[in-house]
Amino acid sequence: MPVTDMPDFARDLLEEFETRSTVRVNTPVIQPAEPFLDMAGEDLRRRIFLTESETGASLCLRPEFTIPVCLRHIETATGTPTRYSYLGEVFRQRREGSHEFYQAGIEDLGESDTAAADARAIGDAMGILGRLLPERTLALTLGDQAVFEAVVRALGLPLGWQKRLIHAFGDIAHLEALLDRLARPQPVTGLDPRIATLLASGEEDELVARIDRTMQETGYSTNASRSPLEIARRLKDKLALAETRLDGGALLLLREFLTLRLPLADASSALAGFADAAGLDLDPALARFDARLAALTESGLDLSGMTYRAAFGRPLDYYTGLVFEVTETGSSAVLAGGGRFDRLLTLLGAKDRIPAVGFALWLDRIEQARDQE
């Protein structure tokens, strides 16, 4: 790719990455497709450029940097906290805009002081955008997966329901549908009476043996996919979950929580007030929220353009805490998006849990914003 193709502010960016003491990495443009599809789901398939190697391995053009940077970290530097920076082209099928565009960002892998690392990621994103778009007012929206999870847990729902709600966080339509179900439970019908009897009398062993027998008779392997025990256990859970009703008060609380949207500077006291009024113990999550906020204030960042939105999350199972995005005030074009993904590296094969936070800058949108005016 000719250098002239890079956005004209690329040099400023690289300078920023260096001042912010990051290690610049590059990753091959051609990547194995598996990790991307495995982490982000099949929906991604329509949006990436796939090809096959001669041996039939599925390859794609790099659709983003986080996964390749994490894989590289696992291979080379597990155990050593490192802040990586990257700048390069990514390739995605989009209805509008070019299929190839530049992205840059920072991934902070392995730092155990999560509050400080979160604050630094936000500070870096805001600082860099401030330099690239001087004199513009930026707006930051912040969400926290861990706070939502704490609220759901504190409501005392069965584990299965907690999982469903947590899994749907960030997908408001899906979440609303689940809340409706919780308000109007529908008992399971149509269950084979013999199975129902076994369940009612708690004869799990007999039920498992029965499932096992049927699988063998019908030619299904009992270990290639879901096992008889897994099926029996979930059937039991399902019957319990179907009868679960969240009382009106608790539903109201959950809905009230999801509508919270306020200046970040006021979020700590508002969340504490919500927990108090609701009689919910949200403590470890709120303590971490407060610590992050304290670290942000300490770093001298101006909080006035920052908003906390309780329902803001990403429905992917590796996000664990902070999520944020930055736009120009009054615009919907996301210039930077980031978050904490403490589960990603283990999902990608790391043996130990490696805390991770990072953000990506959308250079094409930043360029457009610079061109306006």
Add this chain to the structure above:
Amino acid sequence: MTITIALPSKGRIKDDTAAVFDRAGLAISAVGNDRSYRGRIDGIEGVEVAYLSASEIARELAAGAVDFGVTGEDLVREGMAEVDAKVDFCARLGFGQADVVVAVPEIWLDVETMEDLGDVAADFRTRHGRRLAIATKYWRLTQQFFSRQHGIQLYRIVESLGATEGAPAAGQADIIVDITSTGSTLKANHLKVLSDGVILKSEACLVRARKPEHDRDPRIGRIIQAVQGAVV
């Protein structure tokens, strides 16, 4: 302008299509000999018939290379993005009925609905070290149904080009998305359709590729009306 109508080139669907066109008063005569792959409509000037396979017809419609096609709705919807902007389903022809469905092993006693499947998919990686695997040839329909309608993201598609219903027992996949007309193949393979797992009720349709020049051409409306009149 020549109008091209792509019709199925073989099998039952070919005969059923010919019968509908006959009833519609659009008699087709072969160009050249009887086994020719081209024909014309008697009585309407400049209308050509091209005989193609059902999946080719869907592809030609997507490319706008033909004006009309008769083929299964499933193939058309699977074959292109933003399908309703690109083509117009003019008439459902009353044959070639089949449903595209989500089917799981019968022995999954705890899975009757898409919501159950969502629970299983969400936990699958933790339990099995891999995502839930779906065997199908319907990539697009599966993605739309799972992600957009049911918020299920975490699964993997295993491409299946034939005998999809055998994939779960063979250990190639956990569940399937496939087409079924009577359900007997599913049953023979000990699979069951989820209660809300019908993705599409498909049948043979007369499909028009949306083209601006159609607006001013009276022959277009004439063909559509004739076929619609023959299937009510």
